[in-house]
Amino acid sequence: MSIKYAKRMEHIKGSAIRELLKLTEQPEIISFAGGLPAPELFPIEEMKQVCLKVLDTDGRAALQYSPTEGYLPLRKIISERMKSSKVEVPAEDILITSGSQQGLEFSGKVFLDEGDTVICESPTYLGALNAFMSYVPNFVEVEMDQDGMKMDELEKALKANPNAKFIYTIPDFQNPSGITMSLERRKRIVELAVKYNIPIVEDNPYGELRFEGERLPAIKHFDTTGIVAFLGTFSKTFAPGLRVGWVAASPEVVRKYVLVKQGADLQCNSMSQRETAAFVQMFDIDKHISKIIEVYRRRRDLMIGTMEKEFPKNVKFTYPNGGLFTWVELPEGIDAADVLKLALEEKVAFVPGGSFYPNDGNENHFRLNYSCMPEDKIVEGITRLGKVLKSL
Amino acid sequence: MSIKYAKRMEHIKGSAIRELLKLTEQPEIISFAGGLPAPELFPIEEMKQVCLKVLDTDGRAALQYSPTEGYLPLRKIISERMKSSKVEVPAEDILITSGSQQGLEFSGKVFLDEGDTVICESPTYLGALNAFMSYVPNFVEVEMDQDGMKMDELEKALKANPNAKFIYTIPDFQNPSGITMSLERRKRIVELAVKYNIPIVEDNPYGELRFEGERLPAIKHFDTTGIVAFLGTFSKTFAPGLRVGWVAASPEVVRKYVLVKQGADLQCNSMSQRETAAFVQMFDIDKHISKIIEVYRRRRDLMIGTMEKEFPKNVKFTYPNGGLFTWVELPEGIDAADVLKLALEEKVAFVPGGSFYPNDGNENHFRLNYSCMPEDKIVEGITRLGKVLKSL
Numbered sequence: 103m104s105i106k107y108a109k110r111m112e113h114i115k116g117s118a119i120r121e122l123l124k125l126t127e128q129p130e131i132i133s134f135a136g137g138l139p140a141p142e143l144f145p146i147e148e149m150k151q152v153c154l155k156v157l158d159t160d161g162r163a164a165l166q167y168s169p170t171e172g173y174l175p176l177r178k179i180i181s182e183r184m185k186s187s188k189v190e191v192p193a194e195d196i197l198i199t200s201g202s203q204q205g206l207e208f209s210g211k212v213f214l215d216e217g218d219t220v221i222c223e224s225p226t227y228l229g230a231l232n233a234f235m236s237y238v239p240n241f242v243e244v245e246m247d248q249d250g251m252k253m254d255e256l257e258k259a260l261k262a263n264p265n266a267k268f269i270y271t272i273p274d275f276q277n278p279s280g281i282t283m284s285l286e287r288r289k290r291i292v293e294l295a296v297k298y299n300i301p302i303v304e305d306n307p308y309g310e311l312r313f314e315g316e317r318l319p320a321i322k323h324f325d326t327t328g329i330v331a332f333l334g335t336f337s338k339t340f341a342p343g344l345r346v347g348w349v350a351a352s353p354e355v356v357r358k359y360v361l362v363k364q365g366a367d368l369q370c371n372s373m374s375q376r377e378t379a380a381f382v383q384m385f386d387i388d389k390h391i392s393k394i395i396e397v398y399r400r401r402r403d404l405m406i407g408t409m410e411k412e413f414p415k416n417v418k419f420t421y422p423n424g425g426l427f428t429w430v431e432l433p434e435g436i437d438a439a440d441v442l443k444l445a446l447e448e449k450v451a452f453v454p455g456g457s458f459y460p461n462d463g464n465e466n467h468f469r470l471n472y473s474c475m476p477e478d479k480i481v482e483g484i485t486r487l488g489k490v491l492k493s494l
Numbered sequence: 495m496s497i498k499y500a501k502r503m504e505h506i507k508g509s510a511i512r513e514l515l516k517l518t519e520q521p522e523i524i525s526f527a528g529g530l531p532a533p534e535l536f537p538i539e540e541m542k543q544v545c546l547k548v549l550d551t552d553g554r555a556a557l558q559y560s561p562t563e564g565y566l567p568l569r570k571i572i573s574e575r576m577k578s579s580k581v582e583v584p585a586e587d588i589l590i591t592s593g594s595q596q597g598l599e600f601s602g603k604v605f606l607d608e609g610d611t612v613i614c615e616s617p618t619y620l621g622a623l624n625a626f627m628s629y630v631p632n633f634v635e636v637e638m639d640q641d642g643m644k645m646d647e648l649e650k651a652l653k654a655n656p657n658a659k660f661i662y663t664i665p666d667f668q669n670p671s672g673i674t675m676s677l678e679r680r681k682r683i684v685e686l687a688v689k690y691n692i693p694i695v696e697d698n699p700y701g702e703l704r705f706e707g708e709r710l711p712a713i714k715h716f717d718t719t720g721i722v723a724f725l726g727t728f729s730k731t732f733a734p735g736l737r738v739g740w741v742a743a744s745p746e747v748v749r750k751y752v753l754v755k756q757g758a759d760l761q762c763n764s765m766s767q768r769e770t771a772a773f774v775q776m777f778d779i780d781k782h783i784s785k786i787i788e789v790y791r792r793r794r795d796l797m798i799g800t801m802e803k804e805f806p807k808n809v810k811f812t813y814p815n816g817g818l819f820t821w822v823e824l825p826e827g828i829d830a831a832d833v834l835k836l837a838l839e840e841k842v843a844f845v846p847g848g849s850f851y852p853n854d855g856n857e858n859h860f861r862l863n864y865s866c867m868p869e870d871k872i873v874e875g876i877t878r879l880g881k882v883l884k885s886l
Contacts, residue, residue: 108607114753146553153545161538165733200759207758215500232757341557343764361506365624366599367592372735
């Protein structure tokens with residue numbers, strides 16, 4: 103006899119990216135596959151001071167159970183820092199989560215019954231698809247242009263899907279496309295959410311990593327009725343290994359997330375929460391972020407510049423103003439998964455685009471990450487990839 | 495208009511314990527309510543060395559994303575340490591989770607469709623009920639005696655509930671009852687699981703905290719077919735604030751948990767995993783556990799001794815050979831929640847027993863924790879509680 107699992111397990115597949123990460127761990131591979139921050143920028147020496155400080159001043163609490171909602175001084179810091187994207191949320195309406203990935207998982211749990219609809223960008227972050235998938239929803243994809251989700255298409259989707267439970271969007275330097283939603287559309291998406299009474303889950307891991315131009319207000323900024331749940335994280339600005347993210351939402355909605363967190367894992371790591379707060383208090387995190395921006399901007403420039411030189415002219419790609427990714431479109435009929443096989447022979451890796459589309463299709467895309475490879479490897483890797491593409 | 499949540503949210507209630515924790519945070523309250531380890535035993539000085547060591551030797555990896563399954567050296571340590579409860583599981587079949595609470599949540603996700611049945615002890619850990627509840631199962635409770643779950647009752651429940659998906663049990667110093675399952679029943683429960691093809695979720699947070707007598711083999715020890723998923727944790731032997739627990743199961747079953755972990759939060763804290771491993775490598779964790787045992791044993795003795803002196807004779811309680819809790823039974827018709835109100839007036843807190851029974855009833859019980867209060871407060875608190883009980 104064999105063990106009977108829940109039906110949802112038929113829908114939960116491994117993340118192509120995380121499986122790939124294993125393959126690409128071989129040091130000779132030039133990998134543009136992951137979404138990893140540059141580890142050479144991690145503030146390791148500062149972290150030593152931070153750890154000693156936390157253990158010296160608050161060691162018992164750092165090692166003990168603590169409230170589900172999270173460490174209050176950290177929630178206050180987040181509340182304060184969110185003002186830079188013009189969002190006013192009191193610390194009380196912020197829940198600390200294990201990265202923003204856990205915020206995605208909880209969004210599924212809070213909102214989705216089987217067969218409900220999630221409206222999302224096309225393409226969208228595949229980790230979000232994985233998280234939502236375990237609640238077995240339908241996905242309705244909304245086309246994007248260079249200003250993000252098309253609002254007339256979104257309204258059509260909202261009209262056609264009365265069982266929609268939320269709109270999922272990554273407005274800044276979207277994963278995987280690198281696209282940023284325009285100011286007008288940020289206003290408009292909230293109007294539509296209110297009109298159709300469908301919450302927005304605004305996922306913003308990259309907003310602080312803008313290379314040029316002015317930071318746009320978050321979608322949450324335009325929210326006057328509590329219809330937007332904002333997911334944030336320190337993974338890209340401090341350290342993903344500490345798994346510190348957050349949900350900021352209305353008191354009613356954040357309370358639902360808190361109840362889910364209680365059952366899911368009681369609370370986040372008491373020590374990491376204090377370390378994150380201490381890092382912000384003891385050091386200048388904005389200066390640290392500037393350093394990250396400088397390095398990533400250079401890598402973006404180098405990657406895009408090399409692509410312009412080395413890629414065939416019928417291969418298109420986006421120009422991201424921040425974040426970690428550019429998105430490549432091959433001529434129709436070419437499957438990026440086949441290209442990956444050829445690229446791996448040249449010791450170069452990326453993520454084929456198919457899995458960023460919940461309803462399949464669009465296999466002629468792939469995602470490139472530029473944050474995690476040193477400059478010489480970016481030039482070398484993209485040049486090799488250009489050769490592969492020209493050979494097709 | 496109001497926001498539409500998933501139907502499961504109607505079934506997710508706050509944990510009475512965690513709400514109570516807030517009330518009882520006032521320093522003048524003598525609280526036997528939580529399930530907290532004694533914070534004065536946390537190895538804070540050792541942790542400082544551990545943090546520096548991890549950051550010095552492996553800082554980049556400690557702050558970076560890492561594999562979903564967990565840090566391999568830590569999984570090897572766990573595999574090795576599980577031999578003390580006579581379990582042989584290779585490191586590859588161990589997934590690191592955010593405390594064993596996350597293992598409980600994942601058990602729900604892996605196994606439970608709405609309306610499925612969970613068979614559990616009566617009473618049982620209410621955090622597990624909270625975790626499972628979000629998958630909207632039915633609970634069938636199996637009566638216990640001083641040797642744990644009654645096996646004839648369990649077989650009746652298995653026969654009567656063909657939609658049972660797993661048996662949930664805490665075999666050592668059960669939360670809340672303090673009861674330990676006998677050796678014969680550990681063998682028998684596996685036979686029954688195999689006969690009815692229903693997996694066992696063996697939750698063992700307290701097994702290493704035995705005050706007297708010989709450690710019994712885990713239920714998993716008797717598992718030859720891969721029908722037992724074992725949940726463990728460092729929360730009671732090292733530090734709950736670090737949120738490091740694990741699931742050890744067959745390759746097939748652990749793979750399901752890994753897939754769920756990917757969507758839920760990608761991975762556990764990279765740094766805490768390394769800290770836990772470094773603590774075990776640099777210091778003598780068994781000596782540290784002996785110290786904990788010594789302190790808790792004394793507190794148990796003092797609590798039970800004072801109860802024997804101060805509680806009325808018609809109030810019964812269990813004698814735990816380890817772990818954190820004793821379980822009190824009041825005469826029928828007395829509601830422990832009413833007693834709590836009187837006790838709080840005397841500045842003493844505990845957890846009323848009703849919420850440990852998924853199908854209600856049994857309000858004449860309550861749980862007392864002895865691990866977290868110093869000795870003078872145990873005597874003082876139990877004496878005050880005795881007065882309240884005598885006044886009824």
